[in-house]
Amino acid sequence: MRTTHAAFIAAAAGAALVLAGCGTDSSDPSSSGASSTSHSLSISAEAGSGAEAQFNDADVTFLRGMYPHHAQAVQMAEMVDDRTDNAELLALAQRIAAAQAPEMDQITGLLAQSGNPAPTSTGHEGMDHGSGDGMMSEDDMSTLMGMSGPEFDRMWLTMMIEHHEGAVEMADTELAEGENPDAKQLATGIVSAQQREIAEMQAMLG
Template sequence: MSISRTHVLIAATAAVLFAAGCSTDSTTTHPAEHTSPVTTSAAASTDFNAADVSFLRMMYPHHAQAVEMAKIVPSHTQNQRLIALAAQVEKAQAPEMRQITDLLAGFGEPAPSATEDHAGHDMPGMMTDAQMSDLRAANGAEFDRQWLTMMIAHHEGAVAMAEAELNAGVNPPSRQLATAIVADQEAEITTMRGMLEQN
């Protein structure tokens, strides 16, 4: 179920460009109604475009599913390395979800939803309900194999969406988040591929 990075990046870029095309004013920047802290040292910028909004609104449910996948690990495997990796995924992505919420609020946008599907457009790397059910039904080494395979694809999708944001977005904090996602998740992909080979 490995996803071609090229195909995923094309899909992510197309989703961002579609959102930009749907915007009634995608070429100008908009003032935020108020600024909200996204880290301890930075506040939301007043400059953003449709690509920034699309990226954030898609990344929130994408992260939510990764956190959901991470939470089920301890009850399905005794693999301590996988348990530690899942905790790392949750520790990184849960705070990023709060950053996304703050950024969208600073743009005057509605709060994101964990189930949002961006008006029917598929987000790269998202698992289907059937795949999630299969994962929950597995245990031990089979669970480890399924989880690693799914999370690699999930991370590849997140990286593709983040790269699309870096190509089209203008909001500095959103771009900083995208940069962090690329760095962190590419490193975890390398780790997971190594674990999968040993499984």
């Protein structure tokens, strides 16, 4: 009887161990679901961090600075029609306006993607004339507006060369320090087009 009783106790203990093991089975749906949810949140967090990293400070600085820079170039280009009969200068001004106005829309879109509003056309964002950005002061613009004929042509070309040189410098900084592919592609186009126009304007000055 003692042998039979001992065997019964051993069997009961074994069954209890089996049941305990089932209670902590890793295939339990609630345990698996919690693990899956945690993994999904981790992936989402990593994806979010990647999206935010698409624009760094250099990208945003470039875009916010180039918007008013382009706006001023377009303003200068629009002055030409009423102040000169120089066909070569008229054609150049039209090309500048036609290229830079659409780029302002592109800049607005890129800033929106980065979570930043576009600055105002007149907001220089701390950019001062003479700081290397090529922006003209209000006095410069007023003086230019008061000119006409050959005097206007020479002043306009001189100012636009300086303006373009500032844009190229800003774009070069973006290419060296930025990381957003679209912003860097815009910078590449600015360098190419404006260096070509600088050479053209220098030739026109003689």
